[in-house]
Amino acid sequence: MTAEPRLRAARAADLPALLALEARFPGDRLSARQFRHHLDNPRARLRVAVGEGGLLGYHLLLLRRGSAWARLYSIAVDPSARGRGLGRRLLADAEAQARAAGCTGLRLEVRQDNAAAVALYEASGYRREAALPAYYEDGAPGWRYAKAAGHDFGPTAA
Numbered sequence: 001m002t003a004e005p006r007l008r009a010a011r012a013a014d015l016p017a018l019l020a021l022e023a024r025f026p027g028d029r030l031s032a033r034q035f036r037h038h039l040d041n042p043r044a045r046l047r048v049a050v051g052e053g054g055l056l057g058y059h060l061l062l063l064r065r066g067s068a069w070a071r072l073y074s075i076a077v078d079p080s081a082r083g084r085g086l087g088r089r090l091l092a093d094a095e096a097q098a099r100a101a102g103c104t105g106l107r108l109e110v111r112q113d114n115a116a117a118v119a120l121y122e123a124s125g126y127r128r129e130a131a132l133p134a135y136y137e138d139g140a141p142g143w144r145y146a147k148a149a150g151h152d153f154g155p156t157a158a
């Protein structure tokens, strides 16, 4: 039986694997510069999931000064590791990080055509707050989702 991937804070040595993971997705990608910036940013939480096959996923959470709402900037799971609950674990970890930082909720934006991510957020208790016309660089529309802190917000800190 394979061990569950472990979630931990990202470090500089994870950068090549993070970039390799990003390279596997079409569309908007985080650059090396952006990852480096967020590794050093005290108001960001960049966390990775590491399994036997190496880096299998990550999330990037941004905490905003003066805002009780954290923003999930990015979340991704390697195609080889999808459909086994890792996205759900990473999302719960982001919520736990937000709660630990004193936030009362989490917001995120997602492409309307990203069925897997929309299903993940809705299954995790996120509510659709707004439609965002032409939100993405290619003109595609997005949704804004939010989840206010409640008893199920951030239940499983890794």
Ligand SMILES: CC(C)(COP(=O)(O)OP(=O)(O)OC[C@H]1O[C@@H](n2cnc3c(N)ncnc32)[C@H](O)[C@@H]1OP(=O)(O)O)[C@@H](O)C(=O)NCCC(=O)NCCS
Residues within 6 Å of the ligand: 025, 074, 075, 076, 077, 078, 081, 082, 083, 084, 085, 086, 087, 088, 089, 109, 110, 111, 114, 115, 116, 117, 119, 120, 121, 123
């Ligand atoms: C979205 C993503 C992170 C989901 O990761 P994952 O590890 O496969 O998700 P999980 O296995 O934890 O799935 C949790 C729930 O999400 C939903 N879900 C996940 N993938 C799905 C799919 N392909 N189709 C429909 N629902 C899906 C289901 O409700 C699932 O619960 P269930 O297994 O009990 O039915 C992954 O598909 C991914 O990395 N996509 C590319 C990057 C991306 O789009 N990120 C989001 C940008 S906003």
